[in-house]
Amino acid sequence: MTDEITPAKPVMGIGACLAGKAVRYNGQTKSPNDHVRSLGDAFQLRSFCPEMGIGMGVPRAPIHLVGGPEGVRALDVETHSRDYTDQLAAYASTVLELAPELCGYILVKGSPSCGYDRVKRYAGNGYGVASDQQGVFAAALGRADPLLPLEDDGRLNDPGLRESFVTRAYAYHDWKRLCADGLSAHKLIGFYSRYKYLVMAHHVPGYQTLGRMLADAGKRPLDELAADFASEFMGSLAQRATLRSHTNVLFHLAGYLKRSVPAQERQRLKDLIEQYRLGQIPLVVPLTMLKHHFANSPNAYIESQVFMAPYPDELKLRNLV
Ligand code: SF4
Numbered sequence: 001m002t003d004e005i006t007p008a009k010p011v012m013g014i015g016a017c018l019a020g021k022a023v024r025y026n027g028q029t030k031s032p033n034d035h036v037r038s039l040g041d042a043f044q045l046r047s048f049c050p051e052m053g054i055g056m057g058v059p060r061a062p063i064h065l066v067g068g069p070e071g072v073r074a075l076d077v078e079t080h081s082r083d084y085t086d087q088l089a090a091y092a093s094t095v096l097e098l099a100p101e102l103c104g105y106i107l108v109k110g111s112p113s114c115g116y117d118r119v120k121r122y123a124g125n126g127y128g129v130a131s132d133q134q135g136v137f138a139a140a141l142g143r144a145d146p147l148l149p150l151e152d153d154g155r156l157n158d159p160g161l162r163e164s165f166v167t168r169a170y171a172y173h174d175w176k177r178l179c180a181d182g183l184s185a186h187k188l189i190g191f192y193s194r195y196k197y198l199v200m201a202h203h204v205p206g207y208q209t210l211g212r213m214l215a216d217a218g219k220r221p222l223d224e225l226a227a228d229f230a231s232e233f234m235g236s237l238a239q240r241a242t243l244r245s246h247t248n249v250l251f252h253l254a255g256y257l258k259r260s261v262p263a264q265e266r267q268r269l270k271d272l273i274e275q276y277r278l279g280q281i282p283l284v285v286p287l288t289m290l291k292h293h294f295a296n297s298p299n300a301y302i303e304s305q306v307f308m309a310p311y312p313d314e315l316k317l318r319n320l321v
Contacts, residue, residue, distance in 0.1 A: 010173035012043035013095065013105035015114045018153055019047035025062040035156045036106060042166065042312050046102070048095050050113045050137040054087040065112045065133050066122050074112050074136045080124065085136055088113050092140035102148060103176065104169030105141060109154035113137045116152035147172060147234045160240055163317040167202075168237045170311045171195070175230060183226055185217040192229070197307035199236050201249045206236025247277040249307060250286050257290075260297035269293065283318040 016023045017030040024030065039045075052058065063084055065072040076082040096102065108114035115135035123129050134142070142150055149168040156162050178191050192199075192214055200207040209232055217225060250273045257266060272286040287308070294302050302308065311317065 009042070009044045010103040010169060011046055011099060011101045012039065012169060013099060013102045014045050014047050015106065015108035015111070015153075016047040016049035016052070018106060018108055019045055021047060021049065023049040023052050023058055025051070025058070025060045027059045030108060030153075033153055033157060035162055036153050038315060039106070039156075039166070042315055043104075043169070046099050048091075048098075050088050050091045050095075051084075053091045053094065054084065056084070063112050064122050065119060065136070066124060069121070069130070069132060072121055072133055072136075077126075080126075088136040089140035092137055092144045095141065096144055101173075101176065102145075103173035104149040104151075104165065106156070107135065107138045107150055107152040109152045111135050111138075114152070116150060116155060147175075147230055149234075149238075159317070159320050164202075164238065164240060166311045166315060166317060167198070168234060171198070171237055171306070172234060174306075175233070179226070183222060185222060185225070188222075188226065188229060189214050189217060192233070193301075194304045194306050195233070197249050197252065197305045198310055199233065200252070201241045201245050201307060203236040203239040204245070204248075206232055206239065210236070243277055243279060246283055247273055250276070250290065253290055253302060253305075253307075256299055256302055257293050257297065261293050265293070279321060282321050284316075287318065 014036075015030075017028075018032045018036060020029055020032075022029050051060065051063075061076045061078055061082075063074050064077050066075045066080060067073055072085075074084045074088055076084075107116045109116070110119060112119055112133075113135045114137055115133070116138055117134055118131045119133040119135050120128050121130050121133050138150065138152075141148065149165050149172060151161060151165045156165065175191070178187060181187070192210055196207065196211075199210060210229065213225070213229055213232065251270075254266065254269055254273065257269070261269075269286065269289050272281065272289055275281045276283060276286050291308065294308075
């Protein structure tokens, strides 16, 4: 894992302890699981340690979250006399300033600073009372950039969450590139045209809303339209794609082959899609067959669809049944 940035790959933030840096309170690292490791090939990783970033040093006194369900403070475990909450929260904006190109962030399970969710909460007497919090830095990062995809190393063990996270990170990278190039209503419509089937696979109502939004593109200030679009777009991709929703998209795509592929081969493709719908084979199987047909009967619109390859195949996120 490396902090070296090249523009070729999307840039992903990661908790520094997960990236092999000895920054935990006790001077240790945290071993990343295989799924976190595998993302190191698909993204440029840029690591941050909020606790080091606010000058806590290493080794340091550990902290934990103290308070009620409505609000907690990040206090030192030993005495509860040192409060790091505001500094840790403010560091989220620092990270976004240091790395405006971030397209996602891998948080650290269970950490009072970097945990995505279910972080332990303690009462004033030091007893653990619930696991119902986000880490202070993680929560502030979500508030500072609500579009930024966030997950932690534990949640990335779930294949569906992992696939969703990577899909959104690549899409957000693409969106940021579009904005950096200079946005226009025309470019926005072209962008969404490439994402239609991917959005449909995640959230049909979102797909419809985005279509309506862009139909009126010329009637609204571009900045306002782009902000609404980005929010709906990333929100739609955050919905979990299902066997059913993917099947729907596969059948739509197969419809483009009506004139170019013989009925017998189309039937074979339909059978594969049906097997996929029943959970008997992974998505990659009917998709490979579709790609094979579109290679023989090219269709520029389908080739442009991000659904066909939303992230590098090497991640094998579509290979699981
Ligand atoms: S969990 Fe976050 S604050 Fe703690 S050592 Fe890792 S990167 Fe630093």
